[in-house]
Amino acid sequence: MIKQAIIPLAGLGTRLLPLTSVFAKELLPINGKPGIEYILDECIEAGIKEVVFIISKKKMMIKKYFYNDNFYKKIIKKKKDPRTLKEYKKILKYKKIIKFVYQNKPLGTGDAVLRTKNIIKDKFFLMLLPDDLIVKKNCSKSMIQIHKKYKSSVMASMNVSKKTVSRWGIYKLKKKIDKNNFLIEDVIEKPSIKEAPSNKAVIGRYILPKKIFAKLLSQKPGKNGEIHITDSIQTLIKENQKFIAHNFSGKYLDCGSMNGYIKSAIEISKL
Numbered sequence: 108m109i110k111q112a113i114i115p116l117a118g119l120g121t122r123l124l125p126l127t128s129v130f131a132k133e134l135l136p137i138n139g140k141p142g143i144e145y146i147l148d149e150c151i152e153a154g155i156k157e158v159v160f161i162i163s164k165k166k167m168m169i170k171k172y173f174y175n176d177n178f179y180k181k182i183i184k185k186k187k188d189p190r191t192l193k194e195y196k197k198i199l200k201y202k203k204i205i206k207f208v209y210q211n212k213p214l215g216t217g218d219a220v221l222r223t224k225n226i227i228k229d230k231f232f233l234m235l236l237p238d239d240l241i242v243k244k245n246c247s248k249s250m251i252q253i254h255k256k257y258k259s260s261v262m263a264s265m266n267v268s269k270k271t272v273s274r275w276g277i278y279k280l281k282k283k284i285d286k287n288n289f290l291i292e293d294v295i296e297k298p299s300i301k302e303a304p305s306n307k308a309v310i311g312r313y314i315l316p317k318k319i320f321a322k323l324l325s326q327k328p329g330k331n332g333e334i335h336i337t338d339s340i341q342t343l344i345k346e347n348q349k350f351i352a353h354n355f356s357g358k359y360l361d362c363g364s365m366n367g368y369i370k371s372a373i374e375i376s377k378l
């Protein structure tokens with residue numbers, strides 16, 4: 108069973124500047140609820156028991172959000188407001204399952220994942236990228252079922268327009284397993300249109316093998332000088348580690364850019 112999830116949160120969030128010059132984008136409300144809570148709810152519903160947040164000193168605000176007990180206790184004592192009590196209980200529920208590790212220099216997603224090396228216990232773990240919300244159907248839960256069935260790594264996938272391939276990890280298909288699941292032959296981080304082997308993109312949900320840490324330790328910087336998780340995944344695939352792409356059936360909402368964030372809030376308010 109997959110019991111642990113990791114969430115990289117130590118990036119700079121430059122696409123949401125100027126907001127992100129002082130604020131953690133993962134706490135921005137989407138229809139009144141911080142983006143990160145949607146991600147946590149997805150994890151809890153999928154049966155995850157421990158969530159590791161990779162943050163930086165600049166993003167201590169995220170830790171504070173979950174560790175503000177004295178503040179809540181004082182307000183609850185003074186105002187006896189049932190809503191505050193309910194919100195505090197919710198925060199406590201999240202806090203119980205969250206652990207924090209630090210990545211103080213944003214050297215890339217691969218480097219962020221490496222920070223969790225000593226915490227991951229089982230052979231496989233889940234990784235969620237917090238900018239990628241998937242609503243209407245629990246993507247992590249479906250991926251865990253696929254993992255159980257095939258004992259393999261799994262990545263969420265979606266067809267994107269050819270024009271946008273350079274924003275994603277793009278994979279080459281080896282074999283169709285069934286309607287929504289495909290065996291992967293190769294994956295390339297942010298390829299140019301010319302380099303892209305398809306228009307099939309990896310979206311921010313991954314079930315990764317613990318073996319990936321050994322690859323990350325010797326992973327050289329790739330595109331834009333960053334250490335990318337995709338590059339280590341590519342190495343594992345080349346060594347015949349089975350990776351399945353799962354075409355999820357929920358709705359994908361990109362909260363990492365300003366346009367995407369605004370659209371996501373509108374979409375979620377309609378649910």
Ligand code: UTP
Pocket residue numbers: 115116117118119120121122123161210212213214215216218219236237238363
């Ligand atoms: P992105 O590459 O989308 O970067 O990271 P970003 O910093 O969030 O946003 P932009 O592109 O500057 O606007 C994907 C995820 O990986 C995390 C980010 O916090 C985000 O959740 N990340 C990225 C890290 O934790 N560490 C890194 O070094 C890089």
